[in-house]
Amino acid sequence: MRHFDTWVLRDPYSIWHYYPTGHRWRDTVRDLIHSRAICSPENPSSSTPINPSMHTQSQSPLLQLPAELRQMIWSYVLTNDSTPTTLNPQTLHLVQLKGKIRHVRCPSQLNSSNHSNPPNPALTQNRHCCPTTPARWRIYDGRVPGHSDRLLYPHTHEHLPSSLSDSNVNLLRVCRRIHTEAEHILYQASRFDVDDLYTFIAFSESLSPNARGSIRRLTVQWMPIWIPMEGLDHKGSVYGHTHSDELWVRFWESVSKLGGLTELGLSLDLGRFTSVGSGVSGQRIPFGMGEGWVGPLLRVRGLTDFDLAVTARCDLEARGVVESELVKEVGELRDGLREFLCRPREVLDERVGKRQKRARLAITA
Structure with missing residues (x-):
């Protein structure tokens, strides 16, 4: 054969x-x-095509338009907005469905008069704006209708397939010229929101270098099952494929390779805190620049804006205790990370295992 x-x-x-x-x-x-x-x-x-009725790209009326008009058309088709990058960036929730990376376009719009520094609407919403998109391990009691705990897929809501975005990306498949002109628009004009580490790793690896370098905004919704980089990995746990030290390091390495990333938001969902006797029970994570789980974040450079949010569900008695413990520590960590992550990409630091570049003397005869 x-x-x-x-x-x-x-x-x-x-x-x-x-x-x-x-x-x-x-x-x-x-x-x-x-x-x-x-x-x-x-x-x-022969200089003529086989089919005389076919036209070359140079004869296309669409491609004869000025470059500015073509960019507006590409933006409107791909993002439903002619100027989404500066005024109203769309939020795309990345999901993993049957081994494929898909996305859901968030219906909530950004209503802010301060267009020079718009807030991040996805940082504290925890995907409650799109209830079909959270990963199943972020469902607290496991009995939320529509979610399944019997599957190892991260996104298992029964109505998720009908909520997937129908963005018209077929425009990028028309010809190479349109693909070259319009590819970066889809990624520059979007804020990507991810709550599963492997989903974003697979997404970034599937992109071309041009598309990967066009990503400007990223929001990470993370719920630590256990503290990363503390040697607490459980190989036999059902969460072993979604929460591990290796995956935590790989994720931030992928983020550090986004050459055009300027805005990064990290939201830590600590779960539920309840008052038990004279104390409070719940998942605690240490906050500090010297903690092991913070080390992989320091690989990221070149940001213009970084924000950190910590959310938790507390009863009335536990709320005051949790707020008194977290407000100061989270604020100090946010300021410290801003100082590091907003440095230029050329500046490296010994704390992440690299040396700073030094100017070399030019010795001539």
Whole structure:
């Protein structure tokens, strides 16, 4: 069978009577193959296309428009807004569904008069704006209607398939010229919101270098099952494939490779806190620049804005205790991370295992 396939690839006309499966071609197809009317290369000496009714890109009326108008058209088709980058960036919730990376366009709009420094609407919403998009391990009691705890997929809401965005990205498949002109618009004009680490890693690895470098905004919704980088990995846990030290490091390495990233938001969802006797029970995570889970974040550079939010569900008695413990620590960590992450990308630091670049002397004779 190997030699038969090779024969077909070398000369498809030598056995024009049959399919590779042994079935006979239709008579009309056999005639076309026999006359070499199909699968025939274009004559290099001829400057006219095979089909006279087809037009080249230089004859397309759409591509004859000025570049500014074409950019407005691409923006409107891909983002439903002619100027989404500066006024109203759309929020795209990345989800993993049946092994594929999809997204849900958030319906909530940004209503702010301060367009020079718009807030991040996805930082503290925890995807409550789109209840079908949170990962299943972020559902607290496991009995929320629509979610399933029997599957290992991160996003399992039964209504999620009907909520997926129908963004018209087919425009990028028209021709190479349109793809080159419009590819960066979709990523520059969007704020990507992710609550599963592997989902974003797979998403970033599937992008071209140009698209990866066009991402400007990213929001990370993270619920620590256990504290990263503390040696608490549980190999036998069902969360082992979504919460591990290796995955935590890989995620921030992927974020550090986004050369155009300027806005980063990190939202830590600590879950539920309840008052028990004279104390409070709940998942606590240490906040400090020297903590092990903070180290991988320091690989990111070149930001213009960084924000940190910590959310938790507390009863009335536990709320005051949790707020008194977290407000000061979270504020100090946010300021420290801003100082590091907003440095230029050329400046490296020894705290992340790299040396700073030094100017070398030019020695001449």
